[in-house]
Amino acid sequence: xxxxxxxxxxxxxxxxxxxxxxxxxxxxxxxxxxxxxxxxxxxxxxxxxxxxxxxxxxxxxxxxxxxxxxxxxxxxxxxxxxxxxxxxxxxxxxxxxxxxxxxxxxxxxxxxxxxxxxxxxxxxxxxxxxxxxxxxxxxxxxxxxxxxxxxxxxxxxxxxxxxxxxxxxxxxxxxxxxxxxxxxxxxxxxxxxxxxxxxxxxxxxxxxxxxxxxxxxxxxxxxxxxxxxxxxxxxxxxxxxxxxxxxxxxxxxxxxxxxxxxxxxxxxxxxxxxxxxxxxxxxxxxxxxxxxxxxxxxxxxxxxxxxxxxxxxxxxxxxxxxxxxxxxxxxxxxxxxxxxxxxxxxxxxxxxxxxxxxxxxxxxxxxxxxxxxxxxxxxxxxxxxxxxxxxxxx
Amino acid sequence: xxxxxxxxxxxxxxxxxxxxxxxxxxxxxxxxxxxxxxxxxxxxxxxxxxxxxxxxxxxxxxxxxxxxxxxxxxxxxxxxxxxxxxxxxxxxxxxxxxxxxxxxxxxxxxxxxxxxxxxxxxxxxxxxxxxxxxxxxxxxxxxxxxxxxxxxxxxxxxxxxxxxxxxxxxxxxxxxxxxxxxxxxxxxxxxxxxxxxxxxxxxxxxxxxxxxxxxxxxxxxxxxxxxxxxxxxxxxxxxxxxxxxxxxxxxxxxxxxxxxxxxxxxxxxxxxxxxxxxxxxxxxxxxxxxxxxxxxxxxxxxxxxxxxxxxxxxxxxxxxxxxxxxxxxxxxxxxxxxxxxxxxxxxxxxxxxxxxxxxxxxxxxxxxxxxxxxxxxxxxxxxxxxxxxxxxxx
Numbered sequence: 001x002x003x004x005x006x007x008x009x010x011x012x013x014x015x016x017x018x019x020x021x022x023x024x025x026x027x028x029x030x031x032x033x034x035x036x037x038x039x040x041x042x043x044x045x046x047x048x049x050x051x052x053x054x055x056x057x058x059x060x061x062x063x064x065x066x067x068x069x070x071x072x073x074x075x076x077x078x079x080x081x082x083x084x085x086x087x088x089x090x091x092x093x094x095x096x097x098x099x100x101x102x103x104x105x106x107x108x109x110x111x112x113x114x115x116x117x118x119x120x121x122x123x124x125x126x127x128x129x130x131x132x133x134x135x136x137x138x139x140x141x142x143x144x145x146x147x148x149x150x151x152x153x154x155x156x157x158x159x160x161x162x163x164x165x166x167x168x169x170x171x172x173x174x175x176x177x178x179x180x181x182x183x184x185x186x187x188x189x190x191x192x193x194x195x196x197x198x199x200x201x202x203x204x205x206x207x208x209x210x211x212x213x214x215x216x217x218x219x220x221x222x223x224x225x226x227x228x229x230x231x232x233x234x235x236x237x238x239x240x241x242x243x244x245x246x247x248x249x250x251x252x253x254x255x256x257x258x259x260x261x262x263x264x265x266x267x268x269x270x271x272x273x274x275x276x277x278x279x280x281x282x283x284x285x286x287x288x289x290x291x292x293x294x295x296x297x298x299x300x301x302x303x304x305x306x307x308x309x310x311x312x313x314x315x316x317x318x319x320x321x322x323x324x325x326x327x328x329x330x331x332x333x334x335x336x337x338x339x340x341x342x343x344x345x346x347x348x349x350x351x352x353x354x355x356x357x358x359x360x361x362x363x364x365x366x367x368x369x370x371x372x373x374x375x376x377x378x379x380x381x382x383x384x385x386x387x388x389x390x391x392x393x394x
Numbered sequence: 395x396x397x398x399x400x401x402x403x404x405x406x407x408x409x410x411x412x413x414x415x416x417x418x419x420x421x422x423x424x425x426x427x428x429x430x431x432x433x434x435x436x437x438x439x440x441x442x443x444x445x446x447x448x449x450x451x452x453x454x455x456x457x458x459x460x461x462x463x464x465x466x467x468x469x470x471x472x473x474x475x476x477x478x479x480x481x482x483x484x485x486x487x488x489x490x491x492x493x494x495x496x497x498x499x500x501x502x503x504x505x506x507x508x509x510x511x512x513x514x515x516x517x518x519x520x521x522x523x524x525x526x527x528x529x530x531x532x533x534x535x536x537x538x539x540x541x542x543x544x545x546x547x548x549x550x551x552x553x554x555x556x557x558x559x560x561x562x563x564x565x566x567x568x569x570x571x572x573x574x575x576x577x578x579x580x581x582x583x584x585x586x587x588x589x590x591x592x593x594x595x596x597x598x599x600x601x602x603x604x605x606x607x608x609x610x611x612x613x614x615x616x617x618x619x620x621x622x623x624x625x626x627x628x629x630x631x632x633x634x635x636x637x638x639x640x641x642x643x644x645x646x647x648x649x650x651x652x653x654x655x656x657x658x659x660x661x662x663x664x665x666x667x668x669x670x671x672x673x674x675x676x677x678x679x680x681x682x683x684x685x686x687x688x689x690x691x692x693x694x695x696x697x698x699x700x701x702x703x704x705x706x707x708x709x710x711x712x713x714x715x716x717x718x719x720x721x722x723x724x725x726x727x728x729x730x731x732x733x734x735x736x737x738x739x740x741x742x743x744x745x746x747x748x749x750x751x752x753x754x755x756x757x758x759x760x761x762x763x764x765x766x767x768x769x770x771x772x773x774x775x776x777x778x779x780x781x782x783x784x785x786x787x788x
Contacts, residue, residue, distance in 0.1 A: 046442045046443060046488050047444075048440045048441070048442055048443075049441040049442075049443065050440050050441075052441065052520060053510030053514060053516070053520075054506060055510070055514070056584075056585055059588060062551055062553060063553065064553040068556045068557075068567060070556075070560060070566045070567060070704060071703050071704050071705060072557065072705055073557070073561075073664050073666045073667060073705025073708075073709070074554055074557045074561075074705070075554075075557055076552060076554060078556065079553035079556045080553055080556065080587070081551050081554070082584065082587035082590075083551060085588050087506075089509070094440050110539055111539070112448060112539065115447060115448045115483070116448055120447060120449070122447070126446060126447075144539050144541065145504055145505070145506065145533075145538050145539060146591070147538065147541065147591035147592055147594075148590050148591050148592065149551055149592070150551050151551065152548065152549045152550045152551055153548075153549050154546065154548045154549075155543065155546045155547050155548075156546045157456055157475050157477060157542075157544050158475065159457065159470045159474055159475040160468055160470060160473050160475070161473055161474045161475060161476065162462045162464075162472065162474065163466065163468045163469055163473060166464060167468075172464045173462060173464060190450075190476065191449055191450055193474070193476035194450035194476045194477075194542060195450070196542050197538075197539060197542050197594070198541055198542065198594055200549050200591070200592055200594065272467045309465050310464060310465050311465060311466055311467025312467060314467075
């Protein structure tokens, strides 16, 4: 019951008067969200899927010189290797809404980001499937299930769990932040530390954004949801494919600006933080493409407002300066970019992974609300009239 | 209609008189299989899932010397890395049957093996979910979504597509075998060549079988389904976990024997083939564990019966000699191992990936039949009486 109350409060705070009208009118869509949330929390209502599957997208082909010998057991001469593709797993509910959600993991991560949470609750993949969206969760080229690479690399195990504990804003190791929305079960932390996988080849912006643009060209218009490092890659992907109809980005750290409009440096004692958040400039005509789609950028809690002695937290202080510069640039050029800090709408304690935090259903409610507000959650086949629409909204 | 006929014929050929009794009695289980098969082929009947998710299993922790500095942006000193785990994705239908199916990919492959097929049809993951089984599809340690490794490696792209075309028995490149059960759409072959991903660290039998035994210890009694290289790993996994209640292995090439009972070499002109199929010996007490569970080993078509000039085909000729030696050894010691060559029951043209071939629903029917015959497809809660059982069988 408390969750339901907090949920309503959060929606109110985000939407203000517009929300009051929706609630007052007994909107089917909002009632459906309430129902889905409760069912998701209980996890007892079966999920219904019309179709599920997976496929590779984009990629290249490497060919070795020589002549293929069909009798040899294995030979590389004249053989090919198909690599550098991305990989996507999809689930489509019956009567899916018009625009699928494409979910892209961050640095060192893979599709797990959107799957069940470290403590086994439903993640965005299943939550939004329940809410009637086709959901595509991807592994970018040279990561996870898309590991086949045409360029080799050396993998060196690197111990960084405790550093990431701060960067991901669970706390300052070994102490959790008070009230942080992360489970205290040690097995949850074990699972969390294991949802990482190394690159199998060099990572470049063009490699991954070309592939994901190819995905959008294949599946058609859809909404792109990025996280952390893939925020950086989402901007050029939207420039490369007109099928990216909106971007919701959770905690990106890198932003693009039109050439000649890069904002000045943000002072910080940590050179790595400065490097990660340095403005990227693009031709104005490319930047302009970002002004044609709704963009929402979301951050959690425990971000310092003054310079921090902890590098992992300082990253977020500087990022919040940068993201506002980015949103201002998009809006100055006629676009629609908003920055949402979850504490400002009553959600406290969120980490770098708000979509899998303990209150992720409430975080998902905010995404549902944004998609609704921007007309991105339409049902299919409006031409079929009211009966169809009611069904979508149920 | 033709598919249904072939299905019935295959079941008849496998089961003989016992099958006649089952069909004669109008068994609900077999009628349900027929229904599922047709619905799966149409792909129009929604799938219902009670719960889905993913988690890491097994694994180790690597710790760097030194003292963790919480202020550093990133430092390895005194930090840990969690690696060497496997990764599993599961889907559980409402009223699931008692024993889940755990599906393990082969060499160079990952969970894709069991997901949708190269031409986008349903694979074993979804087919057996529709048939009421909880399905677990895994990535073994240092592969795919389980790429985080405590031991580094160098990844070198290796062009072997055309060699694998023969080893996987699609044909002799660029010609498909006549009647081979692989789609001729070039995009299907493109997808097939991309369902490969490299190891991110050294691969050893203990590494992967320890992890998968840990998975069985976590989820409880279940049926293990292996493919190709994981056949070799399935035997020790069953020795390590009493929760492995049966093994169905598609096209394994390596087999275990009790010490002192290794069969003699099989003559072949290909040293690589001899090495892959060389008998592995284990203490008799360990081997004995394989005699306590039903084992079925399945092979497709286009396997030569005399020495072949093609190394990729010779592998299968020698393997068929070895597998019979293995089954004989298991049965000689009181076990229950059977070898099923699909052409012998009327299924022709199957490749190394029978479970994703064009006729994979019929191949799945044979697995359903085997599970039923061995009492491995029981519904849960038999204590609830007939009503419950009827529901499971519907």
